[in-house]
Amino acid sequence: MKCPDTQQWILLTMGAFNDRRTAELEAHAQGCPACRRELELARREHADLEAAHRLFERRHDAGRERLMAKLADAVVMDTASQSSGTSAPPVRRIPFFNNLKIGDFLMNLSVRRPGRIAVILAPAACIIAAIAVYSGMGDGRAFADAIARLREADTVACHVRMTMHALLEPAAGADVNQPGAAQITEKHEQTLVRDEQLYLSAAGGVRRDAFENDKPATTVYVAPNAVRTWIINHVDSTWQEFGDEATAAMPEELKDAMRDLVADRPMVELHFGGALDDTAQLIEGLRTLAGDADRPLGERRIDGVSATGYEIDGARVGFGPPLYSESDDNRAEVWIDLRQDLPVLIVLHFVSRVNAVAGMPINATYTVTTEYSHFQIDPPLAADWFDPVIPVGYSQKQDQVVKIAGSLNEVAFLEALRAFGEQAGRYPKSLETMDVMYEVSYLIGSMQARRLAATSKGEPTDNLPDHRAVGQAVQGLAYYTVLEAAGRRPEYFGTSVTPGDTAALLLRWTLEDGRTRVVYGDLRVDDVDAG
Numbered sequence: 001m002k003c004p005d006t007q008q009w010i011l012l013t014m015g016a017f018n019d020r021r022t023a024e025l026e027a028h029a030q031g032c033p034a035c036r037r038e039l040e041l042a043r044r045e046h047a048d049l050e051a052a053h054r055l056f057e058r059r060h061d062a063g064r065e066r067l068m069a070k071l072a073d074a075v076v077m078d079t080a081s082q083s084s085g086t087s088a089p090p091v092r093r094i095p096f097f098n099n100l101k102i103g104d105f106l107m108n109l110s111v112r113r114p115g116r117i118a119v120i121l122a123p124a125a126c127i128i129a130a131i132a133v134y135s136g137m138g139d140g141r142a143f144a145d146a147i148a149r150l151r152e153a154d155t156v157a158c159h160v161r162m163t164m165h166a167l168l169e170p171a172a173g174a175d176v177n178q179p180g181a182a183q184i185t186e187k188h189e190q191t192l193v194r195d196e197q198l199y200l201s202a203a204g205g206v207r208r209d210a211f212e213n214d215k216p217a218t219t220v221y222v223a224p225n226a227v228r229t230w231i232i233n234h235v236d237s238t239w240q241e242f243g244d245e246a247t248a249a250m251p252e253e254l255k256d257a258m259r260d261l262v263a264d265r266p267m268v269e270l271h272f273g274g275a276l277d278d279t280a281q282l283i284e285g286l287r288t289l290a291g292d293a294d295r296p297l298g299e300r301r302i303d304g305v306s307a308t309g310y311e312i313d314g315a316r317v318g319f320g321p322p323l324y325s326e327s328d329d330n331r332a333e334v335w336i337d338l339r340q341d342l343p344v345l346i347v348l349h350f351v352s353r354v355n356a357v358a359g360m361p362i363n364a365t366y367t368v369t370t371e372y373s374h375f376q377i378d379p380p381l382a383a384d385w386f387d388p389v390i391p392v393g394y395s396q397k398q399d400q401v402v403k404i405a406g407s408l409n410e411v412a413f414l415e416a417l418r419a420f421g422e423q424a425g426r427y428p429k430s431l432e433t434m435d436v437m438y439e440v441s442y443l444i445g446s447m448q449a450r451r452l453a454a455t456s457k458g459e460p461t462d463n464l465p466d467h468r469a470v471g472q473a474v475q476g477l478a479y480y481t482v483l484e485a486a487g488r489r490p491e492y493f494g495t496s497v498t499p500g501d502t503a504a505l506l507l508r509w510t511l512e513d514g515r516t517r518v519v520y521g522d523l524r525v526d527d528v529d530a531g
Helices: 006-013 018-031 035-058 061-084 102-111 116-120 122-136 141-154 243-250 252-261 266-272 277-287 400-406 411-426 433-456 466-486
Strands: 156-170 190-199 205-212 215-222 229-233 238-242 295-302 305-313 332-339 342-354 362-377 506-511 517-518 527-528
Touching: 006 018, 018 035, 277 362, 295 332, 305 342, 411 433, 411 466, 433 466
Parallel strands: none
Antiparallel strands: 156 190, 156 362, 190 205, 205 215, 215 229, 229 238, 295 305, 305 332, 332 342, 342 362, 506 517, 517 527
16 A cells, blocks of 8 residues: 555544554554654654643643533533423523533534535534434433533544445336436446544634545635634645635525525534524524434444444434435434443434436435444644645635625526526426425436446446536526515416427516516516516
8 A cells, every 4th residue: 555644644543543444554554664653653742642631631620620510500400400391490501601612612613604614514513413312312411411521522533434325227207308318227326435534622623534435535624613614625636715705695595595494403404504593592403302212222332332322213303304305214323332421423324215316217316324433532632733734736716605606696597597408408397495406406416327327338428418517507596596585576487488488488576676577488588667
């Protein structure tokens, strides 16, 4: 194998890799003198950091005790109200949460930057959210202790593995002559494995090192309080940097639409992020996940630890219609080491089945499993570990959120309709937010399926449309939501209009001066006087 860089040896000393990767690195070090010296140096530095961390901890024990006293009082009050079945006076959580360390940090990451930042930090949010599901499973106090351990920590690290499997099969009864149809005549499968090491620090921020199929994919840095984010893409050697300007450029109408999309779906709120306005709302969202487990999973040894597990039906944690297909396979698992009051393993699993994707002759089944494991509480992390490092030769690209938000106008709207019509041979059936998400997803999926089918048969793909370019073009469909929120009363007739129809009315909405703007099937635009 190629000699790993210094960062890999540092991660090894921190226990950041799974057993297979650890064994590979250790075996390589045994046979490579240069790498063995790198590993020895990393271990010495690691030991020095641990010693410094212990000294720091001893100097702050008194302060920590005062913080934990505040936490214990609040937890006892809240637990008592749940166990007694009575309504205790509401606990105002914001003041004492503001005094906490990593817990407050995780909470605020998701809510201070609605939209993009919270989506980037979804793994961190899910750690807390999935544990919150466990809060009603028997011993409420034990669960409160587990959360307290996480909130007490200055630093937290864990391993995240996401496995995505796509199965594409021929579908009967679809229009195979439709423009853009993928001619799938046999079953095709593809699996993508994404490994990620997640680091969180109250002082340093967040760092995420992701690998896809054992190859570096992305490195994400998030500054404390999410004031700045850097995404480094190792696949295409590019990087992005953004902050408040991402959400500032997004129309309020679009933010409102995203809030409506995930309303009353706490786990999904944590994935999308845009529905949360403040810390108190987030905490209440997590509390709604609490309840009895649907079924116990017994005990099993995980990474040498005896853990107790529980399973929760996917629909109860948000993995159900309309965002996900209804399936008995959708579930969440939470495994806790009750002796140490720490999470051992959290599993989120859902299946999405789509028949006749976007009218194409394809049935698709997508299975996604995300596992959070190898939790480390208070690992010694140097301050510069969270400082963004841009590799030499990487080029900066514009933040897509700013780019898309700035292009939500009528021109982009009409271009999106044109692009969709060219690829699907029809206009979208609806322009409502949820419907557009599904329509675009299916359209892009069918284009990817055509490319996958051609690749598996050894056929050329140069003449196939680029799904990424089409995906960017159809993002302008979101302008319909802006028109709705602005009170322009848009009406859409796409189900009965075909692309190129010069006489049929496709769209109309009211202008500020009272006139009506109309769009025909050939995307010709005209303004009609009131009355």
